[in-house]
Amino acid sequence: MCSQLAQAQLQYDTPESVGLNSEYIQKKVDSIMQSGIKQHAFPGAQLLVAKQGKIIFHQAYGYHTYDSIQKVALDDIYDLASVTKVVGPLPALMKLYEQGKLNLDVPFSTYWKSWKHKKDKKDITLRELLAHQSGLQPYIVFLSDVLKNGKPKHRFIHSHPSKRFSLEAYKDIYVKNRFQRKMFRIIKRSKVSDKKVYNYSGLASLIYPKLIENITGEDYRTYLQNNFYKPLGCETLGYLPSLKSFKNAIVPTEYDSIFRKHLTKGWVHDENAALLGGVSGNAGLFGTALDLAKYMQMLLQKGVYDGHQFFKPATVEEFTRIQYPENDNRRGLGFDKPLIGNDTLSLKEAYPAPEVSPSSFGHSGFTGTFIWADPENDMVFIFLSNRVYPTRTHTNIYNLNIRPSLQQVFYQATIKN
Structure with a gap:
């Protein structure tokens, strides 16, 4: 070239x-x-x-x-769905890898501490996660935690924003801010297959934005805009x-x-991304x-x-x-x-x-x-x-x-x- x-x-x-x-x-x-x-x-x-x-x-x-x-x-403008995975968190992870702030081959729990004491997750590496080789299950329907008989549970969903409910999933649908932590807990407790074979999983992508914020000390969206989208001229x-x-x-x-x-x-x-206020990996x-x-x-x-x-x-x-x-x-x-x-x-x-x-x-x-x-x-x-x-x-x-x-x-x- x-x-x-x-x-x-x-x-x-x-x-x-x-x-x-x-x-x-x-x-x-x-x-x-x-x-x-x-x-x-x-x-x-x-x-x-x-x-x-x-x-x-x-x-x-x-x-x-x-x-x-x-x-x-x-x-x-289109909803890019899973194309997000390689255009959103991935360039940030690539940059952090290049800067020596992320190692692909040490346990991911080095950076995501809550996995440290989970026997089936403590040794999974970022390389395994990114290559869908980790044994994590493909998907979890978190919507089933916020709906009961087809209606939103009030402890998770409000129709008006407030300090504790500021994640907007749609017009007049606001998710409890702490629901993200619940998602992370459910992922932490999810089963991992003993077999290390290719199995496409979107679960780690739900974690990456928070991981990126923890490492950079910057808001995830701001980091992407300043480091990638603006200099590329992606309006x-x-x-x-x-x-x-x-x-x-x-x-x-x-x-x-x-x-x-x-x-x-x-x-x-995507419903899982919606429950994170529309900002997900x-x-x-x-x-x-x-x-x-x-x-x-x-x-x-x-x-x-x-x-x-x-x-x-x-x-x-x-x-x-x-x-x-x-x-x-x-x-x-x-x-x-x-x-x-x-x-x-x-x-x-x-x-x-x-x-x-x-x-x-x-x-x-x-x-x-x-x-x-x-x-x-x-x-x-x-x-x-x-x-x-x-x-x-x-x-x-x-x-x-x-x-x-x-x-x-x-x-x-x-x-x-």
Whole structure:
């Protein structure tokens, strides 16, 4: 990667400028997107692809909802769901690792003291947690602790804010500030599997923001803004967008019939993140495709973007490499990776597209989001949708292989001489 590119910002250009056929791309992408909308994989979506530091494709399709009222715009803000894990706490953990304030291979309980006396957790390392190799269970539904017969328990949920109830989960829903401690206690008491095998778990991500605050002495959101989002020029990336005065439209997610009794828009879809007031390490970030592209381009460029060095190349390489291949665990540290042997699989079996390089990395989100960077092919791929609208039962985004199919287009679009 030339240093000149690392100094530059992403610029818009044509597919032809990087040796790709725009007519082929347009035809294929239009077909996949229109099929997705027609078969209710999502009401609308957008796609941004950058190659060699140039944004060669950025288009929006469909509408915010199936009533076809508001068209998807290129600067719409999306609920990023689990993409939060690698764009929120992860860069902070990478920075603290680089500064020698976190060691990946000492027990996590060195930094998270409450695990020190838990026999099944005291020796788990941060490396194991980030690579989903720790044995922690995948998920805990904390909503079941605040609801009784479908109604919120008054000791945890109030309809008006106060000193003790300042965590806003939604309009007129305020969670007790100390509920976070209850979550941490429940995680501490949760069972850990004896087997050290790959098992995706979001539990540690609920802890990371507090850990980051403990180590840095700074507010988690402020730390992210000052160290990453502002210097990257990410104008919308952050938590709690409904409390900010963005002119950009925010795309709705799911109609929540259980907790909030409304269409969730501008408030985090994930219930666990909502119970933390919308600020969590597992979900809660919102942003535009362009903001995500800047972040992923920085990682693609080994930690440098627009004249700023965010990480040393060795840090990016460590976090984006497979950690436990001997255990058939494809994961990096925080980052998702292609399936092992992905290039030998068909499009239907592969994750993501079979053509991505083994060095590529990214993450997906439950709401229908997906970000991926491929250093060997110098490509960034950002797909945003609200596939959970109006309910999460809509799974055609997976059944139709929408995201791998779209990704594959840009590997197969090389201009034939």
